[in-house]
Amino acid sequence: MALQINGKHVDLDDATRLLDYLGRLGVDPRSVAVEHNGEIVERDRYGEITLRAGDVVEIVRMVGGGVCRHGGGRPPPWNPLRKDLLEAPGRWHAGCRPE
Template sequence: MTIRVILNGKRVELDGARTIFDLLRSRGLDPRLVAVERNGEIVPRDRYEECELRDGDVIEVVHFVGGG
């Protein structure tokens, strides 16, 4: 099943990604190192595996970068 979402301002089609966790893994992102907003609301990290994506969702993913 293909889901169409807006990911960081770009329209994307996701095949097989059903949850926030699936989305992050498909993009090669470590769920421990990102913050995710879905439809204007922050998704708690402990809910990534149960938070289901829906057609039309607007997802923002912020990746933390270390350094000094």
């Protein structure tokens, strides 16, 4: 049975519950968001969804934010005169932007 998961072709022996598939992958269902055939699946419905031939599934793992390169885990105080800080490539990490 062929389907697409995260953009890759996957073959399963037969129809499989989404929750069981996540278990096979060793994925904690509380740490992912799932889109099944274009619709976001509520976490409490993972056990109700059955993966079938032709399905398209996206599984996205939740990841916490990082720290800023300047250290201390917080961005420097916002200074509108220091626009160079915003324009420096790679200066900011996810979640680290001027206050």
